[in-house]
Amino acid sequence: MGSLDLRKVVSLLFIIAIAVVFTVQFGPGSNGFSDVNPAGAPAAAAVVNGKEIPINEFRREYAGQLQYLRQQGQPITEAVARQFGLPQTVLDRLVNTELLAQAAARQGLRASDEEILRILQRSPDFQKDGQFDYATYQQVLRDFFRQSPADYEEDLRKRLSAQKLLGVVQAGVVVSDDEVRTRFAKEGNQARVVFARFLPSMYADKVPAPTPADLTAYKQAQEKAIKEYYEANRFVYQQPERVHARQILLKLAPDATPEQKAQVLARAQALRQEIEGGKDFAEVASTSSEDPGTKASGGDLGWVERGNWEPALANAAFALEPGKLTQPVETKYGIHLVKVEEKKPAQDKKLEEVQDEIATTLYKKDKAKELARVEADKALATVKGGQTLTALFPPEKEGQPALLRFEQETRPEAVQTDTFNAASPNVPNLGPAPELLTAVFATQGPSVLEQVYPVGEGFVVAQVTERQLPDDAKFAEKRDELRQQAQQAKQYEVADSFIKALKKSGKVETNPAALDQVAGG
DSSP states (O other), rough: OOOOHHHHHHHHHHHHHSSSSSSSOOOOSSSGGGGGGOOTTEEEEETTTTEEEHHHHHHHHHHHHHHHHHHHTTOOOOOHHHHHHHHHHHHHHHHHHHHHHHHHHHTTOOOOOHHHHHHHOOOGEEEEEEEEEEHHHHHHHHIIIOOOOOHHHHHHHHHHHHHHHHHHHHTTTTOHHHHHHHHHHHHHHEEEEEEEOOOGGGTTGGGGGOOOHHHHHHHHHHHHHHHHHHTTHHHHHHOOOOEEEEEEEOOOOOOHHHHHHHOOOOOHHHHHHHHTTTHHHHHHHHOOOOOTTGGGOOOOTEEEEEGSSSSHHHHHHTTOOTTTTTOOOTTEEEEEEEEEEEEEEEEEEOOOHHHHHHHHHHHHHHHHHHHHHHHHHHHHHHHHHHOHHHHHHHSSSTTTTGGGGGGOOOOOEEEEOEEEEEOOOOTTTTTOOOOHHHHHHHHHSSEESSSSEEETTEEEEEEEEEEEEEOOGGHHHHHHHHHHHHHHHHHHHHHHHHHHHHHHHEEEOOOOGHHHHHHHO
């Protein structure tokens, strides 16, 4: 796969993010063995007015969205997807769809059987030789969705009903001439900016460890912050027994006959003998495993808790010493072979045991942030004296700052943005920065912004390199296009407000742990 095109990635993720609900046409994503729930996690990713959204549905939707992005030619990793908040976006859209579907039911809006049938017949995932094929339909549902046709069709009906209600809500949207002109005033108000970030992580190695006296004083002054850090990261200090494992899965149909089971079991035994005979487990998994989620990585499951697995598989794996291999184990997913690479015992560290460690971490972080601010102030003074950010902080790779390569920045680097306008909620490549945006569009031409701006965990120094003010002469030629854009924007706002009202009048509970439990990329 080719190199990552940042602009296209941002555009695709933006398209996904602004969709209020899921579309009714959706195909199989990466699924399979990863459907088992993590330890201690509820089965629901969210509960909407008492109706559960299963965590497996959330995982399936997330995998499908990630697959869609990759099918557009972008080698998007799990880390990049998380950086852009894709898991939260997917969960929000599932909640929105459920809220709208419930509201549609209360108003008697329900998709018909004929509408469902048309969607199924159009879906290429269920076609054979260009025509809908019921056997293919059943196989795709069984292998990828693990749903019956009745459950899948009811899910489609829910989504279509949600879209019907959304259409009713948006149908009456109109925009005035004043709104069109306001949009033009914002879109025609454009700028380009070059900025440099000063992050605490860039200066962490310059912060000495606190002396005992420093640490004691810090613990006394920051007792609340230390406790809050411990509570927020309790999962780090209180963990169940875990194993780093690899697995080979040979799929088994739910209605498999005893003879078919025996054949798959024999294949598993043969693979086990090959591995015991000296073949590399990862190599065998890459060629023989039927789990699409782990096959490419040699069956690597990462660190797994006992509750991640069905009891039979967990009991077999957790009884092993590192380097050992289970006998074939049958679950509802098929026949498994699991190799344990490493083991970690359970741990339960109290606040008293780790408070010095936490205090040291927070102390160094605070000092690093102070250093970042000092360096940002120095840079701003230099730029005001006539230097440019590009000359002061050239990227290590010409034209490719680490930020744009999705790499950790180790020092400030000048980043030139594309042109953006006053309607934008974000600074390109930087994200939300309301104060900085206000300052940019208060300028009348290229200039250095007068102050250092806190953005995220760090600080930003910026120069406006290009400015373009609205040109009324172009308003007439763009009026129709702007009206359509304004109407689409208003439809989105109306839909968003309607859903917020449904949330306010109802009860929505989300499981934050679900965001960390989606299938890996």
